[in-house]
Amino acid sequence: MTRGAGEFIPAAFELSDGRGAGWGRLLEINPEGAVLLTRVPLSRGGGMDISFELDGQKIENLRAAVRKTAVDADGYLVCGLAFLDDGQKSGVRSRLLDILRRA
Amino acid sequence: MALIQIVAGGEKARERLAGIFKNLGIETAPASTLNDAVSLAEKLRPRAVFAADEADGAPAEVMVRELLRVAPLVPVVVCMNTRDSSRAVELMKAGAFDCVAPPWTEEALRPVLRKALRMSGTAMDLSGGGPSFSKTAPLVFLMLAVAVSAFLVGRFYLGPGKPKSVSSWELPYSHPSGIAFDGGKLWISDWYSQSLYLHEPEKMSVTKVVSLPASVPVTLCAGGGNLWVGTSAGIEKRMPDSKLTVLARYKFPGREISGICHDGLYVWTADAGEGKIRRHITDNELTADREYQVPPKELSAMFCGPRFIWTVDGSSYEILSRSVSDPQTILSKKPLPEYREGWKISGLTGDGGRFWAVAEGKSGGRVFLYDSRGR
Numbered sequence: 001m002t003r004g005a006g007e008f009i010p011a012a013f014e015l016s017d018g019r020g021a022g023w024g025r026l027l028e029i030n031p032e033g034a035v036l037l038t039r040v041p042l043s044r045g046g047g048m049d050i051s052f053e054l055d056g057q058k059i060e061n062l063r064a065a066v067r068k069t070a071v072d073a074d075g076y077l078v079c080g081l082a083f084l085d086d087g088q089k090s091g092v093r094s095r096l097l098d099i100l101r102r103a
Numbered sequence: 104m105a106l107i108q109i110v111a112g113g114e115k116a117r118e119r120l121a122g123i124f125k126n127l128g129i130e131t132a133p134a135s136t137l138n139d140a141v142s143l144a145e146k147l148r149p150r151a152v153f154a155a156d157e158a159d160g161a162p163a164e165v166m167v168r169e170l171l172r173v174a175p176l177v178p179v180v181v182c183m184n185t186r187d188s189s190r191a192v193e194l195m196k197a198g199a200f201d202c203v204a205p206p207w208t209e210e211a212l213r214p215v216l217r218k219a220l221r222m223s224g225t226a227m228d229l230s231g232g233g234p235s236f237s238k239t240a241p242l243v244f245l246m247l248a249v250a251v252s253a254f255l256v257g258r259f260y261l262g263p264g265k266p267k268s269v270s271s272w273e274l275p276y277s278h279p280s281g282i283a284f285d286g287g288k289l290w291i292s293d294w295y296s297q298s299l300y301l302h303e304p305e306k307m308s309v310t311k312v313v314s315l316p317a318s319v320p321v322t323l324c325a326g327g328g329n330l331w332v333g334t335s336a337g338i339e340k341r342m343p344d345s346k347l348t349v350l351a352r353y354k355f356p357g358r359e360i361s362g363i364c365h366d367g368l369y370v371w372t373a374d375a376g377e378g379k380i381r382r383h384i385t386d387n388e389l390t391a392d393r394e395y396q397v398p399p400k401e402l403s404a405m406f407c408g409p410r411f412i413w414t415v416d417g418s419s420y421e422i423l424s425r426s427v428s429d430p431q432t433i434l435s436k437k438p439l440p441e442y443r444e445g446w447k448i449s450g451l452t453g454d455g456g457r458f459w460a461v462a463e464g465k466s467g468g469r470v471f472l473y474d475s476r477g478r
Contacts, residue, residue, distance in 0.1 A: 010192040021188035053196070056455050
C-alpha cells in the first residue's frame with residue numbers, strides 16, 4: 001500500500017510515559033482505532049493522547065494504546081493504535097458517519 | 104544525483120543542513136530568503152525543499168504556501184527551531200510534507216529525506232501484519248479519503264445544484280455591513296449603530312452587543328484567532344474578548360474596503376472603489392503583497408477559505424467563486440434569487456456546510472442562511 005504521504009491527516013500526540021509530545025499522520029482511522037505513521041519511537045503497550053482534525057472538526061486527546069509497530073522502508077514507524085475510551089470511540093464513529101453521509 | 108533545496112536565513116543553519124546532506128550523498132542548492140527560495144524552486148525543480156522555520160523572518164507557513172504554489176509536487180520539510188507538536192501539525196495542515204524537530208541531525212533527517220525523495224507513503228503492506236480492524240474499516244477509510252480530499256479541494260456548498268435549504272431572519276438593526284463566523288459564534292457589524300452584534304447561529308438570537316464609538320465598521324471577518332474589522336479609516340485587528348480589544352490598526356492601501364476575509368494564512372481585502380482584490384501578509388503593516396484587478400461591481404462582499412475566494416456581484420446578484428492562486432478568473436457563478444427582492448448583500452461568511460449572508464433592504468437588515476447539510 002503506497003500513497004502520497006501528504007494526503008494523510010496530521011496528528012499530534014502526548015505520550016503517557018512522560019517522554020513528551022510527537023506528531024505524525026494517520027494512514028487509517030475507524031471508530032476502534034487508527035494506523036499512525038511517525039518518527040517517534042513507540043513500543044507496543046505504550047499509551048498516548050492523540051489529537052487531529054476530521055473534516056474540519058477537532059478531535060482532541062483521544063486515549064489510545066499502541067497495539068502493533070513496524071518500521072517501513074524509509075525508517076518511519078507504522079503503529080496500530082486502539083482507542084480506549086468508549087465515549088470517545090462513539091464520538092469518532094459519529095464524526096465518520098457524518099462524513100460518509102455527505103461524501 | 105538528487106538535488107535538495109535548503110532555505111535558511113542564517114549562514115550557520117544553511118551550512119549545517121548542507122553538511123548533513125553532503126554526508127548523505129545529496130547535492131544541495133541554498134537560499135536565504137523567501138523570494139530566492141521561490142525563484143530557485145521554479146528554476147531548479149529540486150526533489151525536495153528543507154526550510155528552516157522563520158527563515159527570512161517569515162513564518163514557515165508562508166514559506167510552505169509560496170513554495171507549493173510554484174512547485175506543488177515538491178515535498179517541503181520544515182526544520183523547526185523548537186519541538187512543538189501543535190505547530191508541526193499546523194505546518195503539515197498548511198502543506199508541509201513533515202517537520203523535523205531540533206537538533207537537526209543526520210539521524211533525524213535521513214528517514215524524512217528518504218520518504219521525501221520517494222514521494223510515496225509507507226511501503227509496508229499492512230494487510231497481513233497490521234492490527235485487526237472491522238470489515239467496514241477499508242470502506243470507512245476510502246470514503247474518508249474521498250471526503251477529506253473533497254473538503255481540501257474546497258467542496259463548499261457552492262457545488263453542483265442548489266443549497267439544500269435557505270432560511271432568513273430579520274435583524275434588530277437595519278444596516279448590517281459585515282458578518283463573521285468564529286467557531287460557533289456569529290458576529291455581525293452594523294455601520295449605522297457602530298456596533299458588533301454577537302448572535303447564536305441556530306436561532307440568530309443576539310447574545311451580546313459591543314459598541315465601537317471610534318470606528319465605523321463596514322466589513323468583518325474572523326481568522327488567525329482574531330476578528331478583523333474593515334472600517335472607514337482602515338483595518339482593525341481585535342481580540343475576541345469581552346471588549347473586542349484592539350490589537351492593531353492598519354492603513355487600507357485602497358479607496359473603499361468592501362470585503363475582508365482570512366484564508367488561514369493571509370488576509371484578503373476587496374476594494375470596490377479601485378476594483379481590486381488584495382492579499383495581505385499579517386506582518387506589522389499588513390503589507391499588501393499581491394493585488395488583482397477585478398470589476399468593482401463584483402466586490403460587494405467577500406469570503407474565503409484556504410483554496411477559494413467568493414465575492415458577490417451586486418448588480419447581477421450572484422456569488423462568484425475564484426481560486427486564491429488566480430483571483431481574477433471566475434470559476435463558477437451561483438445566482439441568489441433572494442436578493443432580487445431589493446436587498447443589498449453586504450457580508451458573507453461560512454463554516455464549510457453553512458453559508459450566511461447579511462443584507463440591507465428597505466425594511467431593514469436581514470441574514471440569510473444557506474445550509475447544504477439538509478437541516
